[in-house]
Amino acid sequence: MTTAIDTDLYGAVEDAAAYLYVWALKDIPQDLRDALEDAAGKETSVPGQRVLSTILKNVQVADSEKNLVCQDTGIAVYTCRVGEHFPLHPARIYAALKAGTERATIEHPLRSNAVHTLTRENTGPNTGHRLPIVHWEFVSGWDGLDVKCVPKGSGSENMSFLKMCVPADGVKGIKQFVLESIVGAGGKPCPPGIVGVGIGGSADYAMYLAKEAIARPIGTRNPDPHVAQLEEELFELLNETGIGPMGLGGDITVLNCHIEHADTHMTLNPVAVNYQCWAARRASAHIQPDGAVEYDREA
Amino acid sequence: MATHRLTFPTTEEQIRELRAGDEVTVDGHIIGIRDRTQIRIFDQGMEPPMDLAGAFLLHTAPGVRKLEDGRYEKVCIGTTTSARMVRFTEPLGERYGVRAICGKGGFPDEAIEPMRRLGMVYFAIVGGAAALETTQIEEIEEVAWEELMPECLWKFRVKDFGPLTVGIDAHGNSLYHDVQARAQEKLKELYARL
Numbered sequence: 001m002t003t004a005i006d007t008d009l010y011g012a013v014e015d016a017a018a019y020l021y022v023w024a025l026k027d028i029p030q031d032l033r034d035a036l037e038d039a040a041g042k043e044t045s046v047p048g049q050r051v052l053s054t055i056l057k058n059v060q061v062a063d064s065e066k067n068l069v070c071q072d073t074g075i076a077v078y079t080c081r082v083g084e085h086f087p088l089h090p091a092r093i094y095a096a097l098k099a100g101t102e103r104a105t106i107e108h109p110l111r112s113n114a115v116h117t118l119t120r121e122n123t124g125p126n127t128g129h130r131l132p133i134v135h136w137e138f139v140s141g142w143d144g145l146d147v148k149c150v151p152k153g154s155g156s157e158n159m160s161f162l163k164m165c166v167p168a169d170g171v172k173g174i175k176q177f178v179l180e181s182i183v184g185a186g187g188k189p190c191p192p193g194i195v196g197v198g199i200g201g202s203a204d205y206a207m208y209l210a211k212e213a214i215a216r217p218i219g220t221r222n223p224d225p226h227v228a229q230l231e232e233e234l235f236e237l238l239n240e241t242g243i244g245p246m247g248l249g250g251d252i253t254v255l256n257c258h259i260e261h262a263d264t265h266m267t268l269n270p271v272a273v274n275y276q277c278w279a280a281r282r283a284s285a286h287i288q289p290d291g292a293v294e295y296d297r298e299a
Numbered sequence: 300m301a302t303h304r305l306t307f308p309t310t311e312e313q314i315r316e317l318r319a320g321d322e323v324t325v326d327g328h329i330i331g332i333r334d335r336t337q338i339r340i341f342d343q344g345m346e347p348p349m350d351l352a353g354a355f356l357l358h359t360a361p362g363v364r365k366l367e368d369g370r371y372e373k374v375c376i377g378t379t380t381s382a383r384m385v386r387f388t389e390p391l392g393e394r395y396g397v398r399a400i401c402g403k404g405g406f407p408d409e410a411i412e413p414m415r416r417l418g419m420v421y422f423a424i425v426g427g428a429a430a431l432e433t434t435q436i437e438e439i440e441e442v443a444w445e446e447l448m449p450e451c452l453w454k455f456r457v458k459d460f461g462p463l464t465v466g467i468d469a470h471g472n473s474l475y476h477d478v479q480a481r482a483q484e485k486l487k488e489l490y491a492r493l
Contacts, residue, residue, distance in 0.1 A: 046300055047320060047423075047464045047474065054425040054462060062430035071362050071377030071429035109374065111362035111449060155380045155404065155426060172493045179489060183482045186475060188380050188404035190426040237489055241482045246425060247405055248464055249478040279427040 009088040010096045012291040013147070017100025019295070020149035021076055021126075022108055024283035025068045028059060029297050031218045032255075032280050039192055039245075039252040048250025055245075055278060070279040073110045074151035076101045076132035079215055083142030087289050093145065094134060101125070101132050113154070135212065145287040148299060150215045156277040159189035162207055165269040174199060174271045175234060181273045182238055182254065187247015190277035192255045194218060195238060198272040199227075201262035209260035210274035215282055217298065219256050231259050255280075307399070308353030311418035314398050317465045319472035323422060324461040328440070329355040329401075331453030333379060336444065337387045348443045349452055351395035355422075358384060358402035360449040363439065371439045376455075377429025380404045381421070392417035403427075405466050405475035414467050421467035423474075435460045 036059070040052035062069045078097050082090055105112055105125035114128040115121060123129065161181040165173040178197055185191075198209030221228040234257040244250025255278065264270065284299035300320040305313060306327040317323065330349060339345050361376040381402030388410045391397040398419055400406075403426030410421060424432070441454035467473040 050322060050462055050464060051425050054428050054431065058425070058428035058431040061434060065430060065434065067430040067433060068362070068375040069430055070427040071359075071375040071433075072379075072427075073362070109362075109364060111360070111375070153427070158380065175493050176490055179486060183479075183486055186405060186479060187423070187426075188382055190403065240489060241485055243478060243482055246403065246423060246464075247478060248423060248466065248474050249481075277427055 005087055006092065008291045010092055012287055012293055013088065013093055013096035013145070014100040014103070016147055016285040016287060016293050017078070017097045017149065018104040020147065020283045020285055021101055021104040021151065022110070023295070024149045024151055024281045025073060025110070026062055026066065027283070027297060028069055028279065028281055029217065031298065033059060035218045035255045036278065039255060043245065043250050043252045045244055045248070045250035047248035048245040048252065051245035051248060052252070069281065070153060071111060072153035072155065073113060073126065074153045075113065076126055077135070077150045077152050077211070078132060079135040079137070079148045079150065079212070081137045081139055081146040083144045084138060084140050085143035085289070086145045088145070090136065097132055097134060097147070098127050102127050135208070143289045146284060146299070147287065148215060148282055148284040150282045153277055153279070156189040156193060156275040159185040159275040160207065161273045162203060163271050164203060165271055167267060167269050169269055171230065173269065174230070175237065177271050178234055178273055179237060179241065183241050183243060185275060186243060189275040190279065191243060191247060192245055192252045193278045194276040194280050195234070195254050195257045196274040196276060197234070197257065197259040198274070199259060199261045200264035200270065202264070202268070203270055205262055206270040206272035207274065209262060210272040213258035213260045214274055214276035214280065216258050218280070220258070222259055222261070224261065227259050227261050231257050307355040309398055310353060311398065314418050314420055315469045317420055317468050318470070319465050319468045319474050321465045322461070323463045323465060324459055325355060325463065326458055326460065327456070329357050329455050329457055329460065331359040331361060331455060332356045333358060333360050333450040334383060335447050335450035336452055337384055339444065339447070341387055341390055347395070347452060349441070349454060351391070351397050354397050355399040355401060356391070356397055358400070359453070361453060363449070371442055373433055373436055373439060375429050376433045376436055378403045378424045378426055378432065380426070381406055385410050388419070389413040389417070392419045401463060408473065408476050410467055411471055411473050411476065414469055415471040418469045420465055420469055422463040423466040424463055
């Protein structure tokens with residue numbers, strides 16, 4: 001049965017999704033702007049400097065022309081934190097996110113990228129079977145909903161890698177795999193970006209965690225000190241590879257490295273890498289149980 | 300590393316003056332092309348309804364708006380990853396006389412030899428910098444194979460298009476090859492430190 005509260009909240013979530021998708025594509029967060037400025041200040045190679053100054057100019061032009069930062073509107077990925085007392089069922093939240101994605105795509109208009117995996121025919125305005133993609137987290141003792149939209153471009157998503165290391169490979173095996181993955185990716189994922197790494201859990205969950213990692217504000221550190229230390233080490237190592245901006249050679253290969261972890265089986269050591277391009281777009285909304293929405297570019 | 304300004308279509312002679320690492324800005328006409336467009340030309344054997352002699356090809360699937368008179372207006376035009384389309388390099392040069400291919404992320408080494416022999420270059424654009432790129436495209440002048448939308452053949456008129464970096468030149472040099480070779484050496488050193 002659909003109640004008035006349900007209808008209002010459904011509308012609020014749909015509006016939020018439609019707004020977030022376009023907003024994320026146009027107005028990148030301050031921490032990312034700062035990281036790109038910082039990178040431009042540190043880069044010493046000529047092609048690398050050329051790339052970074054063009055990126056900074058592009059961000060300004062997107063602001064002044066109110067245009068998209070990048071033409072690749074990606075696949076719409078949302079992360080939802082749902083309070084146990086939030087009065088709209090997740091099934092309805094999903095339907096509202098899908099409707100909002102479609103509306104934004106048609107009204108703007110945005111390029112629609114969604115196709116059937118086998119026939120390659122377009123399946124809808126950036127929606128289709130199991131599109132958009134939603135990551136769920138449920139929070140006890142809370143009545144709110146946080147929605148974060150992360151439009152994920154294909155150039156960087158194509159540079160995703162999974163390896164089932166064995167326990168004897170240890171932390172060294174994890175580091176080697178991340179390094180070889182980013183060197184192998186070269187200029188294809190639009191460096192310098194955020195390297196998301198998922199470790200532990202299972203094969204599928206490690207990649208899920210890697211995607212969670214790229215959605216964090218840049219340079220935030222994992223609360224587990226062992227993981228945070230690995231983030232710092234990998235960040236430094238990755239910038240020693242010399243791949244540089246757009247793979248043309250230089251000092252800045254990545255803006256940062258974020259790691260999420262899950263405990264795992266005693267004989268497993270999975271490591272997943274998910275790359276986020278320099279246009280690391282994200283935008284959030286905090287939704288109250290009465291339908292009030294607060295937008296937040298920095299979360 | 301020199302800087303150049305080129306108008307397209309252009310000649311082999313002009314292309315052979317460029318060296319890997321040089322900066323180039325482009326005016327004139329460029330042609331948008333992507334995976335499905337090239338699959339149609341080379342795998343399905345359909346002749347492209349545009350002249351590609353001396354052409355600058357851009358790897359793109361633009362975001363556009365169709366106007367009532369059937370023309371297309373730009374919304375947001377950027378560049379896609381080139382590596383997926385490397386196998387078309389040789390026939391594009393040999394059969395149609397294409398002079399430049401522009402995309403992001405580079406071509407693997409198999410493009411070096413045909414580009415050297417046929418007098419072609421690969422231009423690196425900044426991937427993701429579509430807001431800026433859109434302002435450098437003055438007009439969408441022609442669209443062919445609309446049924447492949449957005450992977451049609453597009454003719455754009457551009458001004459101050461760039462800055463582009465010569466990623467692979469017509470003399471056998473590739474920045475991508477050099478960067479990879481150095482990175483592979485560096486990896487050995489880093490692994491030894493882990």
